[in-house]
Amino acid sequence: xxxxxxxxxxxVKDVVALLNDLDPYELEPGKPDGAPVDEYDLxxxxxxLRLLRDGRIxxxxxxxxxxQWFGERLSTVIGPEPMSQLIAxxxxxxxxxxxxxxTR
Numbered sequence: 001x002x003x004x005x006x007x008x009x010x011x012v013k014d015v016v017a018l019l020n021d022l023d024p025y026e027l028e029p030g031k032p033d034g035a036p037v038d039e040y041d042l043x044x045x046x047x048x049l050r051l052l053r054d055g056r057i058x059x060x061x062x063x064x065x066x067x068q069w070f071g072e073r074l075s076t077v078i079g080p081e082p083m084s085q086l087i088a089x090x091x092x093x094x095x096x097x098x099x100x101x102x103t104r
Contacts, residue, residue, distance in 0.1 A: 011052055014093050015044040022086055024077045043069050051094045059083055062090075
């Protein structure tokens, strides 16, 4: 995946949005007294790369990325249910979408 493409930028932006919504460390990215909106950008990039390269991501892969940045597994920080939801949301970013009625 060539970084800088429209697909790359959109995927990173979408991953950041999901991580900001999850906010595992309660940093409140983008809120007046919170962290900057791009707080999770560094973690989002390798997640986006994996999604675009492999077409999916799993718990072990996210945990490996999180270990590099935070020294702990994200699945341990947030628990199994939120982790399952995050994985589903991330994978939905790259799942093929059904053609709309206009393109059939």
